[in-house]
Amino acid sequence: EVKLVESGGGLVQPGGSLRLSCAASGFTFTDYSMNWVRQAPGRGLEWVSYITNTGSHIFYADSVKGRFTISRDDATNSLYLQMNSLRVEDTAVFYCARTQGRGIDVWGQGTTVTVS
Amino acid sequence: DIQMTQSPSTLSASVGDRVTITCRASQSVSSWLAWYQQKPGKAPKLLIYKASYLESGVPSRFSGSGSGTEFSLTISSLQPDDFATYYCQQYDFSSRAFTFGQGTKLEIK
Numbered sequence: 001e002v003k004l005v006e007s008g009g010g011l012v013q014p015g016g017s018l019r020l021s022c023a024a025s026g027f028t029f030t031d032y033s034m035n036w037v038r039q040a041p042g043r044g045l046e047w048v049s050y051i052t053n054t055g056s057h058i059f060y061a062d063s064v065k066g067r068f069t070i071s072r073d074d075a076t077n078s079l080y081l082q083m084n085s086l087r088v089e090d091t092a093v094f095y096c097a098r099t100q101g102r103g104i105d106v107w108g109q110g111t112t113v114t115v116s
Numbered sequence: 117d118i119q120m121t122q123s124p125s126t127l128s129a130s131v132g133d134r135v136t137i138t139c140r141a142s143q144s145v146s147s148w149l150a151w152y153q154q155k156p157g158k159a160p161k162l163l164i165y166k167a168s169y170l171e172s173g174v175p176s177r178f179s180g181s182g183s184g185t186e187f188s189l190t191i192s193s194l195q196p197d198d199f200a201t202y203y204c205q206q207y208d209f210s211s212r213a214f215t216f217g218q219g220t221k222l223e224i225k
Contacts, residue, residue: 035214044219045152045160045203059212062117095159103150103207105171107159 002026002106004096009111016086016115022079022096022108029077030054032100036070036081038092039110048094049081064090086115118142118206122217128225133194137220139187139204148208151180151189154219155200163202164189199224 008020020036036048049070050059058070069082079096091114098106119142129135139149147167152160162171164180167187177192191198204217 037216044201045154045205045216047205047214047216050214057209059214061213099207102165102169102171103162103205104152104160105162105165107161109159 002098004098004106004108006094006096006108006111009094009113011114011116012086014086014088014115017082017084018086018113020081020083020094020096020111020113024077024079024096024098027098027106029072030074032098034070034072034079035097035099035104036068036079037095037097037104037107038090038113039095040089040092043092046092050099051079053100083113086113088115091115117213118145118208118211118215120204120206120215120217122202122204122220124220125218126221126223128223129194130225131194131196135191135194135222137189137202137204137222139182139189139217141185141187141206144184145206145208145211147183148206149180149182149187150205150207151178152203152205153198153200154203160203194222198222 003025005023033052035050067085071080093110095110096108097104121140149167151164154160168180201221207214
């Protein structure tokens with residue numbers, strides 16, 4: 001079964017840091033690019049960051065550029081999001097999501113980040 | 117960044133209706149456009165990719181069309197399970213940012 005499981009969310013004060021993790025299973029992790037997508041309470045989806053399957057290209061939304069860092073560990077089939085200088089407006093459910101030319105075809109269940 | 121604008125923001129319709137949701141990009145994204153369905157408390161689900169390709173397992177009443185800057189998602193005959201929020205997303209690699217539309221909430225009339 002193809003699966004993405006996020007962890008690492010929680011409550012953090014403004015200005016603090018948090019590291020999200022995503023464990024991938026059921027597919028060849030190195031064949032796929034990956035994303036982080038978030039959704040603030042009662043709001044729409046916001047794309048956050050993207051990393052290619054080789055790690056050669058990394059993109060960020062302007063709202064997180066300079067504060068968030070995406071990375072992957074192919075040895076452990078893991079995706080990460082290091083979040084620094086967190087703001088109240090970063091409060092959201094964060095989804096780990098798989099992509100490869102077909103949009104995002106697999107989503108995790110999400111992990112909740114609360115900045116307060 | 118490329119801006120994606122969906123219309124309408126809310127749509128009221130009845131079971132059996134044919135409905136169309138529109139998504140406009142601020143610049144061309146070729147056919148790099150996907151549509152998702154999201155229900156409350158759940159992760160989104162991919163419906164359409166590359167503007168008009170139906171994802172495996174998605175009912176054929178869903179269809180997508182368009183290219184460049186104008187796209188649409190059509191549901192040919194609404195079923196009770198289709199009442200949800202729909203999002204478009206551009207994933208043009210050259211844009212270096214894969215923005216979503218603001219969403220369209222499809223409600224029961």
